[in-house]
Amino acid sequence: xxxxxxxxxxxxxxVEREDGEQNFGHEIGVVGESAEALQLxxxxxxxxxxxxxxxxxxxxxxxxxxxxxxxNGTPR
Numbered sequence: 054x055x056x057x058x059x060x061x062x063x064x065x066x067x068v069e070r071e072d073g074e075q076n077f078g079h080e081i082g083v084v085g086e087s088a089e090a091l092q093l094x095x096x097x098x099x100x101x102x103x104x105x106x107x108x109x110x111x112x113x114x115x116x117x118x119x120x121x122x123x124x125n126g127t128p129r
Contacts, residue, residue, distance in 0.1 A: 060116035 067075035081097045084090050094100040106114050118124070 057119055058116070059119070060112040062112050062115060 067078075070076045082093045084093055091100075091102070091105065095102055
């Protein structure tokens with residue numbers, strides 16, 4: 054169940070597509086270096102260049118974000 058204490062990012066549901074299938078993401082490109090991947094994410098997805106974290110802390114960061122009331126105005 055999703056709620057204020059949920060932080061298992063692997064357990065988040067995918068986005069349902071129009072055909073009823075689950076979409077767990079899409080590839081925006083293939084690059085050879087991590088710096089290129091970050092640059093691509095910034096250009097194509099509007100990712101903020103200073104708001105990256107590794108997979109080991111992403112769940113905790115997400116939990117802090119949820120508990121702060123999703124300050125960027127994202128839907129619940």
